[in-house]
Each structure stands twice: as structure tokens, then as C-alpha cells.
Amino acid sequence: MVKKYIIIITGDLAAGKTTYGKKIAQELNLPFFSKDKIKELMFDSSNKIDIAYEEKRKMGISSYTILYYIAEELMKTETCFILESNFTEQSGSILKGLTTQYEYTAVIIRFKGDLEVLHQRFLKREYSEERHLGLKGNGQFDKFEKFKIATENTHKFNMNSEEIIVDTTDLSKVDFSSIISRINKIVRLD
Secondary structure, three states: OEOOEEEEEEEOOOOOHHHHHHHHHHHHOOOEEEHHHHHHHHHHHOOOOOOOHHHHHHHHHHHHHHHHHHHHHHHHOOOOEEEEOOOOHHHHHHHHHHHHHOOOEEEEEEEEOOHHHHHHHHHHHHOOOOOOHHHOOOOOOOOHHHHHHHHHHHOOOOOOOOEEEEEOOOHHHOOHHHHHHHHHHHHEOO
8 A cells, every 4th residue: 555645856956856856757647836837837837938937936936835735735635746846944844744734755866966966967957948038047057066065955955754866967877767666665565
């Protein structure tokens, strides 16, 4: 029998959270909700092309509020699901409160890597034509130190739950089947 559970995907910027989160969702047949996808939808509905970084940041904050609302509504129906974002300390308190209130097991998957490698990956993505305009940082994280500070904020996320750590410095060394196996061990009742 499977417990009520939520998979929370977090970690460093450009560490592969969305890519792997979608793969996990497909493998486990779970709904997947990403803060960045919500932000993209908000950006698109604004009908603006050139938005200042500060306004994009405010959209990002609002995206979290919507993400927590989705989480609570799913928990009310005892649905298992995945949330993905670069969660911070405040997120940990909110999500811990929800999992406690609705008696959910939280599976934390933290993606991390060598920050210099991730910064290069971030810059390549940032200036790619495929990158959604609503997610572009308008140069805010081009300098390594600013990128490092933003990434270190995600290290403060904590829910006192078991974590699966995935190092994505070298994407070719990520063992996806091991991630799925570890999730299954956590969420199955003995």
C-alpha cells in the first residue's frame, strides 16, 4: 500500500530540477507542478514582451503562492504529486506545515553540483533562444558571485525529511533508476 506522499524537487540553479522532475513524474505517473511553469503562464498572460527583472521577481513570488495553493488542494484529496522549484528556507516552513496538517510523507530530492559548472550551464540556458522570456534573469546572475548567492539560498531549504541527493555536475553520471528506486523505498509501507 502506498502512503500519501509529495515529492519535493529542489536544489541549485541549473542543476536539472525541471528536466528530472518531469522524468520522475512520467515514470511514477504523478502530476508535476513547477513554479517556473506558473511564472511562464503569468508572464504570457501579461501580454508584455519586455518586463523588468523586478516585475519578473514579483511574478516569481506570486508563483509560489499559487504553487502552495495547488499543493494544499491536492492534499485535501489525498493525491500524490510532485512540486519543483528552487525552494528556500521560507518554503520549507510552509511545506512542512502542509505535510504535517494533511499527514503526508515528504520525499525531498535535492539536485546539486559544482557551482562553477552549473553557472556555465545556467549562462548557456539563459542566453538560449529556447529560454522562456519570463524566466530570463535580465543579466542579474551573469556574474558568478550573484549566481552563487542565489544558489546558496536554496541550501537553506529544510523540512527535516529524508533527502535524496543527486549530483548533476556531470549529467552522464546521473543514475535515474537509482532515484526511482530510492523514492519507492521511502513511500512504500512495510
